[in-house]
Amino acid sequence: MRKDGKLQGKYIGGSVYKNVITHLIIPQVSPSEKFLAACAAGKWVVTPEYVVDSVRNGSWLPEPTYEVAISTGSSAVFHPTRQWREKVATGRMTGAFQGWRVLLIVQDPSRRAMFKRLLKAGKAEVYKCPPPSYISITHVMAKPITENSESHNAPCYPVSHIVQHLFQGSHLDINFNIMKNGFLDVDFSNLETELKRYVIKKEGRPRLCFLEFLGYHDPYRPHSQTTATDFSNVGSMIECGLFAEALDSIRSAVFPGLLPPATYLISFLQHAQQGNATPVFLTALHEFLSILLITNPPWLGLSAVKKYYIQVLQCPQCKNGLWPFLETAIRYCLSNSATCHPLPGPALPTLIHFNRDILALCLKIFQGELHCITSRGFLQGTPSPSSSSSSSLLYRTFWTVWERSTLLSHAVKQLAQLLTQTAMVDYAGKDENLHLADILLDLLSVLVEFWYQQHFKLNQILVDKGFKDLSEYLALMSQDASPAVLVKLVDRVHSSRFRLVMADAMFRNLCCRSGCTLGDEPLSLKKLVLSYLPALGSLAQTPSNAPPRTGLTSHSCAGGGNSCRNQDSLGKETSTEKENIPKGLHRVNAAGETLLHRACKRNQVDTLLQILALPDTDVNVRDHAGWTPLHEACNHGSTECVKALLQHRPAPVLNNQVGGVSPLHDALLNGHMDIAKMLLEHGGSALFRQTDEDGRVPLDLVSAAAQREELLRSAQVGDSALRNAPIEVLNLPLLEAGACLLAHLIYSYLVERGPPSHTSPSNQLHNLGYKLVRALQRHSLQEVTLGWTDQWAVRLVEDVETLLELSKGQNQDLVPPAVKECKAENTRFLMQILEDLRCRGEALRADMW
Structure with a gap:
């Protein structure tokens, strides 16, 4: 702030220190370039209250009262800038680094420029290597310190010496550490640790809580009315075909800790599957199984109780386990003949509802297990034992021993496929009263939550891959579902964790239909804003009568690292896309550059077009430094590549910045006027508002008046195109x-x-x-x-x-x-x-x- 009369001044913004300033307005001590440079130069450093109170007073107030200070933890207050300001004001010194002749050896050009500004603010003389022979160097400052930097005839210091010199007399630890890649080495490892704890605490919360299971009894705490029960006559009634009478005989003999012989229940289920059972018998059998579940819940019992339910809840004829039993029930409700063995057909309404009830009963078992595993930590703050989960029915039913490290097991893939088929029946209004899709949706939610709880503390990469695989598979399986069905699927998910996966899958599905590709990088708020939001334009402009596009692909939709290839209508694999994939597509070099980056650097437009034609190409992919392919093309003058990128849909983001450098900055800094004009014709004058680290807008990089006029005309063309862009929603x-x-x-x-x-x-x-x-x-x-x-x-x-x-x-x-x-x-x-x-x-x- 340079005062220029009564309550007048000139504001000088930006992050770079300017020597013309007289006052630095800052709320508190900060390890920034501007603060340290103002301190070294002896400038006033005051709090914002100085300006506010001066406005109220009607004139500039004396500064000492508002000088930035640090409390030392007692009644004493330390003013970090006062000693240098007083020395400069009294003429004893011209700056904190007076008399220093510094050989500055810093590899990063932008960092070197920052150090140079700071040292010169304190009146040091700064030289680069090698220094003139007639100069006697007093300080060598290097980042990093090497044998070469120590070979000069002067003391060698790390850059932290700047801060140490400024505040060495204060006897106060201001916690200015040295930054690993720049000016100050601020140690952010503690911040990462805090974020890890934040993530673990947030992710560890159970998303599905079933408090109704708190009232279920432990089967190994026998009920007082439990007595020895003789079931011998029940077997005789079953042999005589008196199933209803046999069921009535054992209904009254169910108590906690007492389980009727499994062979009788298997016979009841077999009789029900044959299609000859009366509706009364089917209702009574479901009620009996429900009572049995309440009195003898498997998630509270030992392995013998779990084995009992596994023996009962399977196909009584094929006996292949619980999942084939559930799959058969689902397929029968869908009138699908692909069951483990032929069932009565056409599908009987009473048997359809019975199978639906059996599915709901099994869902309750799985919900109870999830409750048992997560409730201990939820209610008491301590984790539940892992042994209970490793032997659970959930693991035994949906994951083999070799599949437990992947979310997308064979059974989970089948369930996801059946879910989308059921949703197209239920949510399309054909038979919504069945609510079968809701049951399967709740079942898949339980599986996702259960698997996540087992793995999220052990391997985050594994969890990310599992969720990505499931999302891509759901998107693949729901290609034939209408947009309304996709929305209903997401609306009815109860778990916020699974809703995130499902919403991502269904949105990617819609984008694929409209020909819009999305990147496969992990989901983040940045991706939602920079990639998903612009994709809405493709949805809006898709003609309503246009046939949906197919060919949704996945890089990793099968668990365990297997690839998911496209299949034609006959189910045969096609290698067309594989043949069109350019060599080295998935190879990333040491700088994090993809083939897309390298093609833009070399102006290889044919390779670029080949990559852009592939599904799931991320046009805004970044290398390790943050540069996008558009940045590289603008930097290297690859005009044809820039043209191809701008014509691609979705178009690349034009306002990405790395260290304050946007694609437009990059083009102008390297003298590529033709590229700069193309960018402005697509992005308009909004690109002029971007500033770099030195506070410069793109026009500041052009000195010739004629060139500035050309850029302004191109920006006008871009503004006109944006104003005239179609705003009609076609779909x-x-x-x-x-x-x-x-x-x-x-x-x-x-x-x-x-x-x-x-x-x-x-x-x-x-x-x-x-x-x-x-x-x-x-x-x-x-x-x-x-x-x-x-x-x-x-x-x-x-x-x-x-x-x-x-x-x-x-x-x-x-x-x-x-x-x-x-x-x-x-x-x-x-x-x-x-x-x-x-x-x-x-x-x-x-x-x-």
């Missing part, structure tokens, strides 16, 4: 379905994996969200997460960065005009969710002030 039902699914997806993601929220000012110093915002305001995402191994923690930081960008309006152009103008209910609701995200980001930013 409102598809857009409404997509908006509903995306709303579910964003909401479920925030519930399941969302970053920590803001807190009250009194607790903000200990709040994790506050710490994340502070870290991102001072450092880039790459600097904060450098060296982190926990990818969930990395995505949390990335999510906070996305919220902050939304609060600044940086991604407002990602919503297609047709979607913005749509007044339909689901689309308007989605727009409100986006507004809530923006407000959430503003709340995080408000914590800083």
Whole structure:
């Protein structure tokens, strides 16, 4: 702030220190370039209250009262900038580094420039290697320190010496550590540890709680009325075909700890499956099994009780286990002849409802097991023993011993396939009263929650892969379902964790039908905003009479690492796509560059077009440094590649920045005017508003007036094209379905994996969200997460960065005009969710002030 008369001044923004400033306005001590440089130069560093109170006073107030200070934990207060300011003001020194002749050896150019500005602010003379022969170097400062940096005839220091020199006389630990990849080595490992604890605590909560099972009795605490029961006459009645009488004989003899012979129940089930049983007998048998489950729940008993239920609940004729029994019941309800053995046909309504009731009964068994495994930790705060889960009916039914490390086992894949078939029957209005799809949906939710609870603490990568495989498989299996059915499937999921998987699968399904490809990187808030939101435009512009596209592919939809290939209508594998895959497509080099990056660097447009034609190509994929293919093409002057990328749908994101460098910055910094004009013709004048780390907008990089005029004309062309872009929704039902699914997806993601929220000012110093915002305001995402191994923690930081960008309006152009103008209910609701995200980001930013 440079004062220029009564209550007048000039604001100088940006993150870079400018020597012309007289005052730095900052709420508290900060390990930033501007603070340290102002301290070294002897400038006034005051709090924002200085400006506020001066406005109230009507004139600038004396600064000492508002000078930034640090409490030492007692009544003493330390002013970190005062000693240098007083020395400079009295003329004893010109700066904190007066007389220093520094040989600065820093590899990163941008970091070297920052160190140079800081040292020069303190009046040091800075030289690069090798220094002039007539200069006597007093300090060598290197990052990193090597044998070469120590070979000069001067003391060699790490860059931390700058901070140590500024505050060495304070006898106060300000916790300024040295940053691993830049100016200050701030140790963010503790932040990663805190995020890990946050994730474990949040993910460990059971999503499905069945408190009704708290009243079930332990079968090994016998009921007082239990007596010895003679079942010999029951066998005789069954042999004589008196099934109803035999069932009545044992109904009154069911007590906790007393189980009738399994052979009798098997006979009852076999009689029911033959189709000759009366509706009264079927109802009585279901009631008897329900009572047996209440009095002798298998999840509370020992292995003998579980074996009893496994023996009873299987096909009485084939005896292949519980899952084939359940599959047969489902297929009979669907009038599907592909059962383990022929059943009475056509399907009898009474037998259909009996099979549905048996499925509901088995679902209750699995819910009880999940409750038993998770309730101990939920109610008492301690984990349940793993032995109880390893021998559970859930594992025995849906996973073999060799499949337990994958969510998508053979039985789970069959259940997912039957679920989509059942949904198309139930939710299409043909027989919704059966509610079979709801039962299967609840069953799959239990399986997802159970498998997750067993693995999330042991192997996060395994869990991510399991969820990704299931999502892709569900998307593949639901290709023939209508958008309305897909929405109902997601609406009726009770588990927020499974709803996240299901919503992702169904949204990807809709995008595939409209020809829009989505990347296969892990789900994150950034992906939802930068990739899923623009995809709504493709849904809106898909003609309503256009045939749905097929060929949804998956890179890993089969568990255990098996590939899922496309199949034609005859079920035969096709190798067409495999033949079209360019060599080296999935190879990533040491810099994290994909074949797409490398093709853009070399202007190999044929290879680029071949990659873009493949399904699931992520046009915005980033390398380890954060650069996208568009960045590389703009940097290397690959004009044809830029043209191909801009014509691709979905179009690449034009406002991605790495270290403040956008694709437009990249093109202009390297003198590629033709590429810069193409970018502006697609993105309009909004691209001019982006600033780099030095606070420069793209036009600041062009000195020639003629070139500036050319860029302005190109931006006008882009603005006109954006204004005239079609806003008519050609397929409102598809857009409404997509908006509903995306709303579910964003909401479920925030519930399941969302970053920590803001807190009250009194607790903000200990709040994790506050710490994340502070870290991102001072450092880039790459600097904060450098060296982190926990990818969930990395995505949390990335999510906070996305919220902050939304609060600044940086991604407002990602919503297609047709979607913005749509007044339909689901689309308007989605727009409100986006507004809530923006407000959430503003709340995080408000914590800083």
